[in-house]
Amino acid sequence: MTTSHGAADPAPAAAYAQAAEAAGRAPSIHNTQPWHWEVHPDRLDLRADSSRALPGTDPDGRMLTVSCGAALHHAEIALRAAGHAVDVRTLPDPADPDLLATLTVTGDVPVTPEAMRLVQAAELRHTDRRPTVDIAVTxxxxxxxxxxxxxxxxxxxxxxxxxxxxxxxxxxxxxxxxxxxxxxxxxxxxxxxxxxxxxxxxxxxxxxxxxxxxxxxxxxxxxxxxxxxxxxxxxxxxxxxxxxxxxxxxxxxxxxxxxxxxxxxxxxxxxxxxxxxxxxxxxxxxxxxxxxxxxxxxxxxxxxxxVADPEHALPGRTPRLPFEQTTTVDDLGA
Ligand SMILES: Cc1cc2nc3c(=O)[nH]c(=O)nc-3n(C[C@H](O)[C@H](O)[C@H](O)COP(=O)(O)O)c2cc1C
Structure with a gap:
């Protein structure tokens, strides 16, 4: 299989692992990164990780779930920017409430400039707590x-x-x-x-x-x-x-x-x-x-x-958990 730009397409399991890694840059409440990815040969599962929940601040898991939704979107755009068509099912199993979503590659899509812009923006995106300047948003x-x-x-x-x-x-x-x-x-x-x-x-x-x-x-x-x-x-x-x-x-x-x-x-x-x-x-x-x-x-x-004040230092980057701590990869050779 090749992508629209001719490069060798990774096997889906490797693509799922790359998407899980890219999703690590997603924003999350207090940078808790309350997600866990399971890379399977035929799909990528997103689970809520309650070990990084905030029961005092977020007892119903609202912000935990919003944060996981942001990670889901990051994974989705990473797959699209790698030339994969992707099917996303949210809350697919009522008997398994921690399973928030399953992503499945269903084929190839042309890589659009929009998809590339979004994955590049995911690398740059950050929370900006600097006050803004007198330039209005249009x-x-x-x-x-x-x-x-x-x-x-x-x-x-x-x-x-x-x-x-x-x-x-x-x-x-x-x-x-x-x-x-x-x-x-x-x-x-x-x-x-x-x-x-x-x-x-x-x-x-x-x-x-x-x-x-x-x-x-x-x-x-x-x-x-x-x-x-x-x-x-x-x-x-x-x-x-x-x-x-x-x-x-x-x-x-x-x-x-x-x-x-x-x-x-x-x-x-x-x-x-x-x-x-x-x-x-x-x-x-x-x-x-x-x-x-x-x-x-x-x-x-x-x-x-x-618009942030360019005179003042850009905020530093928030760190991220190591891939192995947020992702389980099984049967990559299968
Ligand atoms: C659901 C959600 C709620 C957030 N709420 C706040 C907030 O109330 N105040 C704040 O300063 N940052 C808030 N943030 C930003 C996070 O602190 C930030 O995403 C996280 O520290 C990672 O940093 P980054 O966005 O620079 O990558 C929130 C982020 C998410 C996803």
């Missing part, structure tokens, strides 16, 4: 991202100025609730402190060195990092909500696929992205988000879009 950029989310059945709504004011209040309530919750604080400390697991969690280089001067307060990790935030603000930032009609695991997986797709397209557009999930993690503020959305749906995650 309506055309937001419209493109809306269409990208729509392809996964997920809505993207740009918050108007009044709704951003409501978001400021919701974020502040969420931070107060988190500060009053010892289990929450303990988990944040575990994934951002010196005892975080090797290859996971947030290193000091990606945590601001002081509270940024933004209207919508950034997540408080309870520790000062070394990321220079400079004097930017969020006045020209755009806040969008990914939301949908359902609030169950299937919906959260789709939200994760859409989050990854939107984030990678925003990266191609040159935009900096920062998720805000604390307002969705806490019951009271999740209800506030529903009111902000005029009860039209359930919020999955809020994103700040903007």
């Amino acid at each position: 309506p055309a950029q937001v419209e493109e991202l809306r269409q990208v989310a729509d392809a996964y059945g997920v809505h993207l709504h740009r918050l108007n100025p009044d709704q951003v004011t409501d978001l400021v209040v919701a974020v502040s309530h969420a931070e107060d609730a988190a500060a009053a919750e010892p289990a929450w604080q303990a988990e944040t400390a575990r994934w951002t402190g010196p005892d975080r697991p090797a290859g996971a969690g947030l290193p000091p280089e990606v945590i601001p060195d002081r509270r940024p001067e933004t209207d919508v307060g950034e997540r408080d990790f309870g520790t000062r990092g070394t990321l220079e935030v400079g004097g930017g603000h969020d006045k020209a930032s755009t806040y969008v909500v990914l939301f949908g009609g359902d609030d169950d695991r299937a919906a959260w997986l789709r939200a994760g696929q859409a989050l990854s797709a939107v984030w990678l397209h925003a990266t191609v557009q040159g935009l900096a992205v920062l998720p805000y999930s604390q307002v969705v993690e806490i019951d009271g503020t999740r209800a506030m988000m529903r009111r902000i959305l005029s009860q039209l749906g359930h919020a999955y995650v809020v994103l700040r879009l903007g």
Whole structure:
């Protein structure tokens, strides 16, 4: 078998292993990377790994599932960029709830420039907690991202100025609730402190060195990092909500696929992205988000879009767990 550009096509099992490896770059709540891949000769299975769950912060596994959905999208685009047509089944076995998805290569597809752009963006994508500069995100950029989310059945709504004011209040309530919750604080400390697991969690280089001067307060990790935030603000930032009609695991997986797709397209557009999930993690503020959305749906995650201040250092890269820790490969020779 050859790809459209003439290179030898890897055997599917090797392609599945490469896709699992590429999916390791996906974003995840607190960089927990709560997924486990099983490479089989005929398919790639994605499982939730509850050993890296956040029971205090994320008791229902919402953010865990959204994170796994983002990894699923990363694997999907890696297979497409390698010239494979892929069939994706989510939650394929009701008797096996940890099996979140199965990907199966069904044939060859031409490698499109779009597929190449997305896998390249996956290498560059990162969470940007630097404030943004006075360059507005254009309506055309937001419209493109809306269409990208729509392809996964997920809505993207740009918050108007009044709704951003409501978001400021919701974020502040969420931070107060988190500060009053010892289990929450303990988990944040575990994934951002010196005892975080090797290859996971947030290193000091990606945590601001002081509270940024933004209207919508950034997540408080309870520790000062070394990321220079400079004097930017969020006045020209755009806040969008990914939301949908359902609030169950299937919906959260789709939200994760859409989050990854939107984030990678925003990266191609040159935009900096920062998720805000604390307002969705806490019951009271999740209800506030529903009111902000005029009860039209359930919020999955809020994103700040903007242009980062080029004067200030790029955030360092977050580490990743070794491949062997997130992936089991069986019967490669079969
Ligand atoms: C579902 C989800 C929720 C997240 N929530 C937040 C958040 O509330 N605040 C924040 O600063 N980063 C948040 N992040 C970003 C993660 O911390 C980040 O993806 C992870 O540390 C890996 O870093 P990277 O995105 O730079 O590769 C979230 C990411 C995901 C996927």
